[in-house]
Amino acid sequence: FAVAGAISVLFVIFVSSRRSAFAPERVLLAGIALSAMVDAVVGVLSSTGDPRAVLLMRWMSGSTYLIEGSTAAIEVVLGAVLITVSLAARRWLDILPLGPSPSAAVGIPLAKSRFALFGLAGLLTAAATLTVGPLSFIGLMGPHLAREAGLARALPQMVGAALIGGGxxxxxxxxxxxxxxxxxxxxxxxxxxxxxxxxxxMMRKRGAS
Incomplete structure (x- = not known):
């Protein structure tokens, strides 16, 4: 059910953002709206009094209590494969932030590349979340700390973010x-x-500078 839910949410985000060529701001807004709706569903399920709601809340807290060796091994394999694919997309990640015009000028298909990158990000997130639950702050802080460490280009920033996030x-x-x-x-x-x-x-110091 968790896999089906993750795929469904990702599908709805893609459908709602398709007309804007998967512009990041549209994807972000769609994600925020769906997150609020899913949080409400989780709240309703947690308030039913069902004993299984305790397991749900434990998973929503980002718990590693129930992880077994076989599950961890599968996660390592998935992570290695998806991270390798991510590193192969470093050229897109270097050029796309420059804007639509530079990306089109060097032959990068804007909608297709954004679709592929958002899909890859969704798969990476789902692979981790289905195992230990949501760890949004780890995913948020890793890239920010990597950039603060001076890693600006896509390849070193991805490697740095992965190492920092894992640490x-x-x-x-x-x-x-x-x-x-x-x-x-x-x-x-x-x-x-x-x-x-x-x-x-960190954001306050950066804003002051």
Missing amino acids: LMVAADFVGRTIVSPYQIPAGLVSALIGAPFLML
């Missing part, structure tokens, strides 16, 4: 497992509690 995930999981031991705090909650103030401070 943050391991650190959040370690803190969650030890700070109130023997109890555990989900890694997603730890990353949000620590990451949100840090990201706001």
